[in-house]
Amino acid sequence: MQALYAQLLVGLINGSFYALLSLGLAVIFGMLNIINFAHGALYMMGAFVAYFLLSLGGINYWWALLLAPVIVGIFGMILERTMLQWLTGLDHLYGLLLTFGIALIVQGVFQNYFGSSGLPYAIPDQLKGGLNLGFMFLPVYRAWVVIFSLVVCIATWFLIEKTRLGAYLRAATENPTLVRAFGINVPRMITLTYGLGVGLAALAGVLSAPINQVRPLMGADLIIVVFAVVVIGGMGSIMGSIITGFALGVIEGLTKYFYPEASNTVVFVLMVLVLLVKPTGLTGRAA
């Protein structure tokens, strides 16, 4: 029984990564209608930027938490301005392929310069050590990850769903020309939103740097699962992806305990089942 609690908790921690990553994807998909395949690569960049900040500039984890998303976000905005922008109004497929291409380039370049086995990034001193919860040893860093991601998720949700910005964005996805004709600088808004989504990915990257290896392919392995999370939650639904992210982490954790061989597969089984029952995901709008 105790072991089960431990698994649940660990699942929640993983869930917070899924939630953060799928949140960024959901923002980008829901608001810009782009299936951002580069998300994994940008997540990886977040981790790398944190590494550089530390090893080259001596800038610590806490600053990296702020700076890396900004830096990667700006990179994302440049991508949006120079490339993605030209795809407005076209089918999803083109955005997907373009961002897939971008992901390949980014990953390839990082691999060339840093190899594929990755670089170490230490846990910041303030978050070292662990708590003995009785049923498990909980590293302090992991506790921090859960709490911090929850806060970020809720803040983002609030920004998108509870302010005007969200309505503008959704409307702009459907008919950018008209929204622009209402007096809103749609291109700038879109660029900033892409920056936000990408920044979220980078943030997740910084968070994961001390836990996982800082590797060029760290995002590539994750991206498909994160896509599944977004689909299960309902494409474009912010809350849907947050909840599904956490829930999936837990479900995966349980699978790892009861039937570990299937822990990579369970998300796809879930996705098929959910889509069979609810054709547009748990909370999604019609495609």
Place this chain on the structure above:
Amino acid sequence: MTALTDDTLPVTPRAMRDEMVVFVVMALLLASVPFTGVYPFFVMQALCFALLACAFNLLIGYGGLLSFGHAMFLGTAGYCSAHALKVWALPPELGIPVGIAAAFVLSLITGYISIRRQGIYFSMITLALSQLLYFIYLQAPFTHGEDGIQGIPQGRMFGVFDLSKPTVLYYVVLVGFLAGFLLIYRIINSPFGEVLKAIRENEPRAISLGYRTDQYKFLAFVLSGTLAGFAGALKVFVAQNASLTDVHWSMSGEVVLMTLVGGLGTIFGPVVGAFAIIAMQQYLASFGQWVTVIQGSIFVICVLTFRRGVIGEIAHYFRRSL
């Protein structure tokens, strides 16, 4: 999903004549390959992928359904054919049908599950199904996991054609490809193909005209999946192995890429796309580490500058459908 094929031109009798001319030219070019000194294995491989891409294009270009799991048909047919040839020691003319049949059955099942989903959800459910299958194949004993089925005997087709001779194999693959290609061409230009296009354009309207659209999409899915399986079965003879690569999602992505590079919803586009991508992979192999970067750049350039694909751009230029 209309923006994908916005440039589809109406097919006029003149267009059909153009297409036949191009087809004959293509067939003659391909038939003369063994006499040109071009490396036949490369062409054979490309032919298999070309058939796969054509099958995929049938679904997306004419049915408006973007499957992100087409590798599952390729891989399944490959594994089953390979198993039939190696373990059951069936001759090629029976080994191929085994693979096709497997893909057919698989497409019935996956089609039944996925066909009612729309747009991006259709893509995702096909992706999920193919991922499930990937994990099954990773575990299943008969696939030999990540080692794959190796050293598959090529055998003698109908007891006469010795497929281990490159030239013989080449013509067998070529005939297979051309047959598949013609079938797809026929499907596109059949009464069924017309209805499919109408459904792609405006499904509610098609329903209101009395078409049970799910059945048409299902048939298109099954045809596409089975033909993809044919490609997979042929590929076994060329590569002489069947491995997880063929069921991995990146293979599904590659098919999308080939079709896109050549021109979505064009008849010859997928063929050109497949040749271009395979050639690129071969050629880039010597670039070592920069492969992914170059490949990525090609994606980006392709999407940004010639979105209609090679054939699509040419067709657009001449205002013909090709």
Place this chain on the structure above:
Amino acid sequence: QDKTVKIGALSDQSGLYADLGGPGSTLAAQMAVEDSGLAAKGWKIDIISGDHQNKPDIGTAIARQWFDVDKVDVIVDVPNSGVALAVNNVIKEKNGVYINSGAATSDLTNAQCSPNTVHWTYDTYMLAHTTGQALVKAGGDSWFFLTADYAFGAALERDTTAVVTANGGKIVGGVKHPLNTPDFSSFLLQAQASKAKIIGLANAGGDTTNTIKQAAEFGIVKGGQKLAALLLFLTDVKAIGLETAQGLNFTETFYWDMNDQTRAFSKRFAAKMKSSAPPTMVQAGVYAGVRHYLKALEALGGNPHDGVKVVEKMKSMPTEDDLFGKGEIQPNGRTIHSAYLFEVKTPSESKGPWDFYKLVGTVPGDQAFTPLSESKCALLKK
């Protein structure tokens, strides 16, 4: 006699194995050619390289084209067992020479052995055997396995289990995890709960490095359990960092800092690497393999362009080089040389950027590799 040779370095140039093989392997082959001094004797030796992208069909297509079009004589390296086995078939069919250094599968010299193949450096049997035996002897008698859920992981676990139990240890549990799992905390918790003295990592690449990193986070090593990585390379340790990797046990057959010869070679090698990294054991294996191959050709007086003939010659000559020392090639194609159990140094023990290992034990070649009596290789039945 024909004195032209073409060597194809087929590796993963951009993926998971690019660091331990990849461009470094091509470099190693080049250095072997230079060091052989054959050019001065009128030989013309070319090297081409290719990226199999870890896909068997790309690997076989390149191999086939190399033989058919580029007239390659020998293919070297080829990490990734799946690709390695697929290429093995092509080389046999084309009667080329295959000097594999990067692949782990012992099948290359076992069930799927070929008269054209020489398998250098290491294999799963050796890894399992050396690590398992040495650790049990050092008191690590209860084991828990974290196994990658595919054939390679299963083979490692099976072989290690056999050694551990044979030496009086016992297996207290294990968990199979899917390939490419990003998070191991669930599994580590189970390992921790098992109270086993040794946690054996029957996985590879990113899976292994992530496990090690997260094990440190969960205080596993501090809690008194030991990690034994069954397959780990120098570059992995570099990637994890000593802080995290310290105390880890594993086996390699080559380490740059073993003796003066290895240090001298590594210095030359690192100077030519973009990353200034010393050679891994896989790259070292490519060097040694090519050197031996060229020696065989020289002994033949020219290149007969006949794979079986060349490999027979290679087998008939004892191996000896600066990197692996003395050894031999068995009739099944297996190269035999010593294997070493290392422990990763603590950060304070380390004196340089690549100063990572302490030697813990040495197992002579004849004990480290599959005994011929157990081999299922058809070549042995003659």
Place this chain on the structure above:
Amino acid sequence: MPETATADAPAKTAAGGNILQVRNLEAWYGESHILHGINFDVNAGEVVTLLGRNGAGKTTTLKSIMGIIGKRTGAVKFNNQDIIRTTSDKIARMGIAFCPEERGIFSSLDVRENLLLPPVVRPGGLPLEQIFDLFPNLKERLNSQGTKLSGGEQQMLAIARILRTGASFLMLDEPTEGLAPVIIQQIGHTIARLKKEGFTILLVEQNFRFASTVADRYYVVEHGKIIDGFSNAELAANMDKLHTYLGV
């Protein structure tokens, strides 16, 4: 929110002064050349109607003024500022609002969000209560999804949402399409009232009967050109011509 700013009339130009000048306007959809030199003027406080057959280029004219046709040449002067090269968001901020013929209701927004979507560009728009007075249906359906409204309700919503922005120059593309006679009458009243409050309105209409109740002047568009124009007073005299132009 400036919804409450009822008292302020929209910024007026000199009464009767020329507010919009269109000179030699040409426009293209991709390759096809649609407008071949449109010339007309709108004076402040006027209601001007563009008439013409299907496909004559009326909608295209409005879109070109709004800046949402990719390729356009000529001169469009709004308050004496040339806006032919200006982007549509800036044009909107200058006080031009556009209600498109396809309505452009957003399906991902509910009715309230649709209604509140266009930002208020200056004070003087209609307050929400007045809008609900005009279109009571909307008030009832505030929380349903935008595109789930009936066709006519969508049309109401499309008109309603630009009334609140405070733009003083409204372009309405077939605002009565699909509306019930009662509502059409209401829209007629609304237009009359807006005019009284100083709004300027450029209207495109197929419903000639409706147009004749609200318009001050008419222009007839054919094949991408203005071929005729007259005031309401001259209407009776021009009925025959109109017949041939429009087949009324």
Place this chain on the structure above:
Amino acid sequence: MADEFILETEGLTKEFAGFFAVRDVALKVRRGSIHALIGPNGAGKTTCFNLLTKFLKPSAGKILYKGQDITAMAPADVARLGLVRSFQISAVFPHLTALENVRVALQRQHGSSFDFWRSKSVLNQFNDRARELLNDVGLSEFANTPAVEMAYGRKRALEIATTLALDPEMMLLDEPMAGMGHEDIDKIAALIKRISAKYTILMVEHNLSVVANLSDIITVLTRGQVLAQGHYSELTKDERVKEAYLGAGHA
């Protein structure tokens, strides 16, 4: 007499999350008549159409078509029984030519629509009929124009031609004249008049002169319910109808 009415509904109701878009509607459409359904915006006319053609599932009630209960049928099957609709927002196949648009409809009855092994030249047999239909709606010169390039009014006309191609017994037209120029309105009105000899027509239309000229009988719907029914001349005198639909100013 069951034959007198081609379509009957009893207690037809549709509820959207507590909102009754259609409530307890009993509608009887006489065979061979032009029956108009009018009512203020949001009265539930389109919803009614959606219910009748099964694009929506009724919350309650029953639909009888030619005496047969079709309440539980699938939309495509209803169309196959000869009950065919047009859409309020024009619905064409944008990248097919006008001729192909019509042909798709003609092809359906032919029964060869699943034949993927045959050449589509078998469809040429429909060309003459398709041209005839295009001619009827005044589109003969646009036969080879892709629908997407047509002006709005012509798309509507094309849609009617496509619907006619099915040779339905009963047509449901949702605002067929919306957005058309006067000329076209007259043309389409004449067309509807002409075809009504053969088909039964149920039509939603806001253009009163069209309603007045064409319809044999009119049902007025408000707030989902039937308010009145009768001939145009009767209804224009009805105060309730005036208030709810026609407006005070109506002469």
